[in-house]
Amino acid sequence: MEMTDLRLVVATGALAAVAAAGAVAVWRRRPRPGVPLRAGAVLLAELLLVTAVALVVNRAEGFYPTWAALAQDGTTAHRPPATPGRLDATIRRLAADPDLPIAVPWRPPSLAASPGGGATVAVPAGYLRHPSWRYPAVLVLSSPADGWTDARMLTAARQDAPTAVVVAVRAAPDLDPGVLATGMPLDLQRDLRVTGHRWGLVASDHVRRSARDVAGRDPGRFPAPVIAAGPGPSGLATGLRAVAGQLPAPLAAPAPVLAPSAAAHQVGRHRPPAHGPVSGIGLRHGP
Missing domain, CATH: 3.40.50 (Rossmann fold)
Structure with missing residues (x-):
């Protein structure tokens, strides 16, 4: 599954929504759970949300079409130059x-x-x-x-x-x-x-x-x-x-x-x- 695959974007977005709902549920529990558990739930939800947004932007702009392109260093990023026609x-x-x-x-x-x-x-x-x-x-x-x-x-x-x-x-x-x-x-x-x-x-x-x-x-x-x-x-x-x-x-x-x-x-x-x-x-x- 490539980085621009719609299925990956949808799955990550769904996980982010579930994590956010879970964080809200943990925060409202009585008796309130410990600080580490609440902080971990919030951080997990934020991480998945940021990842989902990043995947949406990457799919729209085509910065990293494949996982191999993501693994490349900054000097060889797989992006077209402003002026085409190298061939x-x-x-x-x-x-x-x-x-x-x-x-x-x-x-x-x-x-x-x-x-x-x-x-x-x-x-x-x-x-x-x-x-x-x-x-x-x-x-x-x-x-x-x-x-x-x-x-x-x-x-x-x-x-x-x-x-x-x-x-x-x-x-x-x-x-x-x-x-x-x-x-x-x-x-x-x-x-x-x-x-x-x-x-x-x-x-x-x-x-x-x-x-x-x-x-x-x-x-x-x-x-x-x-x-x-x-x-x-x-x-x-x-x-x-x-x-x-x-x-x-x-x-x-x-x-x-x-x-x-x-x-x-x-x-x-x-x-x-x-x-x-x-x-x-x-x-x-x-x-």
Whole structure:
């Protein structure tokens, strides 16, 4: 159970409420119990209350998405910097044409413990020509048996999600969904210029449980996961077409990378101009 898991927050809050009620009951008992017992009951209630509040704030702001991040020292805290795009230099070096989409390997810290240790990201055409833009993201989950190769992913992204950054992860059975819901998005916001809200989620039928778990942990980021019907690589294109109409347009104005909750409240301040460069993107707004 990760630190941002809603079940942990609810359980801690319930324990704090029970402890507070117990402290009140102990304080009102007659004959009144000794000072150590009363002081211990009050301190326990206060400790659980502070812990519950801290977990709520951490879930909202994303300071420590995992227990491992909490164990790190202050010099390596897992938080995105103010200016994203650390992978832009690698993309620029590998891109033969900045006006064509490109897929590159990605090795974020959050996926270091998973088999293969990383993912593949595909950036849309023109990504390098618009360094101030933020793009919507699509997380693609599959298993090795699905045949969703990097080449197929790039082709499907170019044709069916042409304005999104697509992240393909081949999910191992033991991959913690909490990593995909919390740690991985923070890494992506640090390394690529993506928005912090309303991402797409496409998954093959083999990993549908993991996909639903990921979406359930952060429904604000993944509001409508799509499970591709049928076996084989054709499901990838079908799934991307289904989520493309749900994605927001790229943000043409500069926008800071925000924590998930902050992005949901602040994104309205950074809309592209109605007559600006995003007017011809051509996103579909429907299934």
